[in-house]
Amino acid sequence: MLQGRFEQDVAATVGDFVVRRRDGFYAYQLAVVVDDAEQGITDVVRGRDLLDNTPRQILLQRALNEPTPRYCHLPLVTEPDGSKLSKRLRSVPIDESRAPEALHGALAMLGQKPPAGLVRADLRTLWAWALENWTLAPMRSVSRVSS
Numbered sequence: 312m313l314q315g316r317f318e319q320d321v322a323a324t325v326g327d328f329v330v331r332r333r334d335g336f337y338a339y340q341l342a343v344v345v346d347d348a349e350q351g352i353t354d355v356v357r358g359r360d361l362l363d364n365t366p367r368q369i370l371l372q373r374a375l376n377e378p379t380p381r382y383c384h385l386p387l388v389t390e391p392d393g394s395k396l397s398k399r400l401r402s403v404p405i406d407e408s409r410a411p412e413a414l415h416g417a418l419a420m421l422g423q424k425p426p427a428g429l430v431r432a433d434l435r436t437l438w439a440w441a442l443e444n445w446t447l448a449p450m451r452s453v454s455r456v457s458s
Contacts, residue, residue, distance in 0.1 A: 319366040328367055340367050348377040359384045360395065386450060388420065411437055422449025 319325070330341040337345075347355065362384045372379045388396050396402040405413045411430070414437050418425045423444065429437055 317362060317365065319363065321366050321370050325367060330371070340364065341371060344368050344371045344375065344377065347380060348372070348375070352380050353378075354383070355380045356383045356385060358387050358395075360387055383447070385421070388417075410434055414438075414441075424449070 321328075328340060329338045331337050346352075365382055365384075369379050390396060390400075390402065394400060411432055411434055414434065415425050415430045415432075418437075418441055423441065423446070425437070425440060425444075429440055432440075
């Protein structure tokens, strides 16, 4: 939806990929496909860093005769040094007492331009504005945003 058409020859660029690990656990690629199908997921919105996983998931969906959701890969929110925000890397979590301000800031970083007057609005009001005004267009030129 946002990145435009993305194609990958999985056989040539990835080759065989793991669907069940040696320890018996199912790998992400298969688990997410089965989980999405089981839940009837029709739209997937996730970070641009997962764009190259999508062709493998579509390949598995087709092999399992499951529907393919629509995909939208958003720009990544990064630390000032360019690294991805991550629990594993101990990124600073959002201060829940300032959730409306954080949501307002996230919407602004994604190019949604929420009115300044909503910076102190309650979450319900801010979410309502976001749902009514959301558009992908401003994000087409954004590759990543810093926190």
